[in-house]
Each structure stands twice: as C-alpha cells, then as structure tokens.
Amino acid sequence: MTDFQLAPSILSADFARLGEEVDNVLASGADIVHFDVMDNHYVPNLTIGPLVCEALRKHGVTAPIDVHMMVKPVDRIIPDFAQAGATYITFHPEASEHIDRSLQLIRDEGCKSGLVFNPATPLSYLDYVMDKVDMILLMSVNPGFGGQSFIPATLDKLRQARKMIDDSGFDIRLEIDGGVKAENIREIADAGADTFVAGSGIFGKARDEDPNRYDTIVRQMREQLAK
Numbered sequence: 001m002t003d004f005q006l007a008p009s010i011l012s013a014d015f016a017r018l019g020e021e022v023d024n025v026l027a028s029g030a031d032i033v034h035f036d037v038m039d040n041h042y043v044p045n046l047t048i049g050p051l052v053c054e055a056l057r058k059h060g061v062t063a064p065i066d067v068h069m070m071v072k073p074v075d076r077i078i079p080d081f082a083q084a085g086a087t088y089i090t091f092h093p094e095a096s097e098h099i100d101r102s103l104q105l106i107r108d109e110g111c112k113s114g115l116v117f118n119p120a121t122p123l124s125y126l127d128y129v130m131d132k133v134d135m136i137l138l139m140s141v142n143p144g145f146g147g148q149s150f151i152p153a154t155l156d157k158l159r160q161a162r163k164m165i166d167d168s169g170f171d172i173r174l175e176i177d178g179g180v181k182a183e184n185i186r187e188i189a190d191a192g193a194d195t196f197v198a199g200s201g202i203f204g205k206a207r208d209e210d211p212n213r214y215d216t217i218v219r220q221m222r223e224q225l226a227k
C-alpha cells in the first residue's frame with residue numbers, strides 16, 4: 001500500500017493569518033506544507049522567502065516543509081532555506097547552471113533534494129542524478145499561479161517518472177503540483193504519484209464552506225486515495 005501524502009500549497013492560504021491556516025490544515029490531516037517561492041524573474045509572480053519559512057517553524061510547525069523554489073539562480077538561496085527549517089528543497093533544472101552541484105548543496109545543507117519539471121521540460125534531466133534526488137516534482141500546470149487547470153499530458157509523464165523511480169531502486173517521492181482536486185486525485189495516483197500538492201483544491205474550496213476547517217476536503221481526498 002503506497003504511503004500517500006497530501007501537501008497543501010499555502011499559496012492559496014490566507015497570508016494574513018498564515019500560522020493559523022497551516023495549523024488548521026495540518027490538524028485536518030494534511031502531511032506536508034508545500035511552500036511556493038517565486039521571484040518575479042524565473043516566474044512572473046512574487047511570493048515568500050526564508051523569513052516566512054523560519055516564522056512558521058518559530059510558530060511551532062513541525063511537519064515537513066516542502067520548499068518549491070521557482071527562482072533563478074538557485075544556489076545562493078539554498079543555505080538560507082536550510083537555515084530557515086526547510087525539509088525538502090526542490091528547484092527547476094532550467095534555473096541552475098550546475099544541476100548536480102545544486103542537488104549536492106541541498107543535501108550538504110542537511111535537506112532533502114528534488115528536481116521540478118515544467119509541463120514541457122523533459123525527464124532526461126534525471127539521467128545522471130537519480131542517486132542525488134529525494135523527490136521528483138512534476139508540474140501539471142505552468143508555474144507561477146494557483147488555480148490553473150491540470151494538464152492531462154502530465155499523466156503519461158507521471159507513468160514515465162514512476163517507471164524511472166522503480167527501475168532505479170532509489171527511495172524517491174513522486175510529487176504532482178497543479179490543478180489537483182478531490183475529483184482527479186485518484187486518476188493521478190493511478191498514474192504513479194504518491195505526494196499531492198493542492199492549493200486552491202484545499203484552501204479555496206474549504207474557505208467557501210468554513211474558513212477554519214479543512215477536515216471535509218482532506219477526508220474526501222483521502223477517501224479517493226484509499227479506493
């Protein structure tokens with residue numbers, strides 16, 4: 001039985017009360033905090049950095065924090081996120097001049113490393129670094145914004161990535177990010193994902209119903225995964 005993990009993207013949380021939002025979504029049964037870092041350079045949007053990661057740790061968050069860096073360059077900021085309490089640090093291969101070095105740097109800093117693939121980025125970037133990644137993150141939307149629709153071609157890519165992981169024999173999580181909802185999470189799991197980022201699918205949906213409770217949506221996603 002796969003150990004499925006839910007990673008709410010706080011991009012869709014209420015930033016004015018972020019600590020509380022993270023506490024609530026974790027109390028509802030989510031596993032990982034997905035932390036989207038955007039620099040208005042690699043992607044056309046600007047979000048949060050190491051200070052906010054550190055603030056969540058100081059607030060008392062003990063769950064893994066999955067820092068998804070949509071920034072360029074990547075190396076200078078890696079130690080800052082490690083210092084700020086990141087668990088995973090992932091980056092886009094196009095954003096690093098030296099992918100192997102950046103992956104190694106993340107591990108040297110004591111974090112788990114990962115590569116992120118945009119919808120049109122080939123998985124061949126993994127060919128010589130499978131032993132250096134703890135997570136492979138497939139984007140099922142183009143990065144930069146929450147609330148976009150899942151790109152169906154990602155399902156085939158997930159199947160390819162799953163095979164690469166299984167063939168490698170390494171312990172690597174396969175994460176999916178973008179347009180994940182209770183309605184499609186089962187199909188995405190069937191294609192090989194084991195870690196599910198959901199922003200609007202969790203925060204957006206629940207806020208319309210009850211601003212403090214994410215139990216219903218988290219339960220619905222878990223029920224789908226348990227099928």
Ligand code: DX5
Pocket residue numbers: 009011012034036068141142143144145146147148177178179180197198199200201
């Ligand atoms: C997009 C981010 C995602 C985003 C997903 O660049 O990487 O994590 O928050 O949002 P939804 O789940 O709304 O597609």
Ligand code: ZN
Pocket residue numbers: 009034035036068177197
């Ligand atoms: Zn993300």
